[in-house]
Amino acid sequence: MKALRFENNQLSVAEVKVPRASEEAVVRVLLSGVCNTDLEIARGYAGFQGTLGHEFVGVVEDAPEQTLIGRRVVGEINAGCGKCEGCAGGDARHCPARTVLGIVGRDGAHAEFLRLPIVNLLPVPDSVSDERAVFTEPLAAACGIIERARIDANTRVAVIGDGKLGLLCVQALKAQVGTGVTLIGKHQTKLAIAARRGIETILLKQLSHSLKHCFDVVVEASGAAGGFALALDLLRPRGTLVLKSTFSGTTSLDAARIVVDEINVVGSRCGRFAPALELLRQNTVDVESLINETRPLADGVAALQRAAESGVLKVLLRP
């Protein structure tokens, strides 16, 4: 089968063996989504070698549990040991022995087939199209913010970054807590996607000094070096900065500001899939507007280059 591989510092679409079911299910991929993390991995982040991709929707081709076969599914990307405290509690996201689809020790979704434990799979409601279902993973990550920061309808929240992650974060927050959430970004066209959903948006260059120290929670979803410093400027004392972006290398920060203003900085990575699938089923989140193009998997290398271009949001791959 074809797979988009990163090996020896080289991206290529290669022919590899189709995975077999064994104790895990084999899923035929219908669509996969290119994430910034894929681009970061291709820059050396996480030291991963293998098939890239962790956002997908597919159909179960083979599985130890017969009832799953033929079901359209999405899949949680962390596969745990099943025995540690987290796994025993149904949460493999911090299992120290975990593999992560297309990120840590497990071939990913930019392929014709992938393999995942059956506990990771969730059936997709018929009313949710493939093009929407493929956003379950990044939308789940956006939904995970409220696991990490106390946010209710009275919380003043700003999201920095109008890329696909930021756009999903503001929409998830608005849908989950109906909060007064503001999106700050550099691109009028991208901000417009959120504005159409009734979300307040601010063009970065028009950001008023009067908003300094005005927000209870700021979500950094730009991945840009300046995002961290801007977030500290926008936060009230004892406010919470949620870091969503993973990127390679180090960031410099003004640690004294964190101490003096007693800021909370919380990292937020993966969210649970069920709340995200529910938002997609309710049609409360616009993901279609985030899709720039769908390319054949065979064009995977060019698709990743395209996804890295300024102004591009989501690029999908179809095997």
Place this chain on the structure above:
Amino acid sequence: MKALRFENNQLSVAEVKVPRASEEAVVRVLLSGVCNTDLEIARGYAGFQGTLGHEFVGVVEDAPEQTLIGRRVVGEINAGCGKCEGCAGGDARHCPARTVLGIVGRDGAHAEFLRLPIVNLLPVPDSVSDERAVFTEPLAAACGIIERARIDANTRVAVIGDGKLGLLCVQALKAQVGTGVTLIGKHQTKLAIAARRGIETILLKQLSHSLKHCFDVVVEASGAAGGFALALDLLRPRGTLVLKSTFSGTTSLDAARIVVDEINVVGSRCGRFAPALELLRQNTVDVESLINETRPLADGVAALQRAAESGVLKVLLRP
């Protein structure tokens, strides 16, 4: 009167006017303590100009409230506007208009006299000597950790840094929550001060790899560049890193680690004085062992140089 001043990038002991009472109290300083923040200010931190020093014990010389006159006191260092939400709730620590003794817009304690609002003053119990009472402010800062991180007797806590701040932090934590707290530092002689109080200590160069990801809470009190990275190594996923040190300049950090392991980073600055005074009264904290020497205020410049030397903990100034 004499005062240790930092002006035009220059430290000196100068003759200045004695402050007058007005709406605030005038306190005759008995002892003041040199803090690392004083040294950071002399390197440009906080852009402060004026009399340094924020750790003191003194006697009220004059005040609008007669009953205070002659009382031996310590004083909370943040002086608020009295009207904002925080001040109205009795907490001026984050008042946006606050002045801070010897740090922001208010002459400090390395002087013969200082001025503070009467609400900032706390009487010192007779049983607490001047040499102990002068530690109220830094001990309060150490006591403030439990305001910012959930810590109980079952929490595994590590404190990084065996300087005066770290030694106060471990002792405060042990006294407040009786927790299994471990001090990690570079100096056997400094670690010994904590060990004598029954605190587990580890010499940094003997730190075992097996302690990686073992702690629920790590307090960074070293102010060293490596402290942040070490803290991230020691923390379990979703653990809490408490930042205590303020220093000028930026620190580089591996933000992806914070995201992937979903770490909480919380800044912690000033604590409340009452719990610290109570610990001093109960004699549950050894502060005497932290005193290296007491110098006359007139030798203030040399005293700051001495305080900056490796191996030195607390230097006190006596006007």
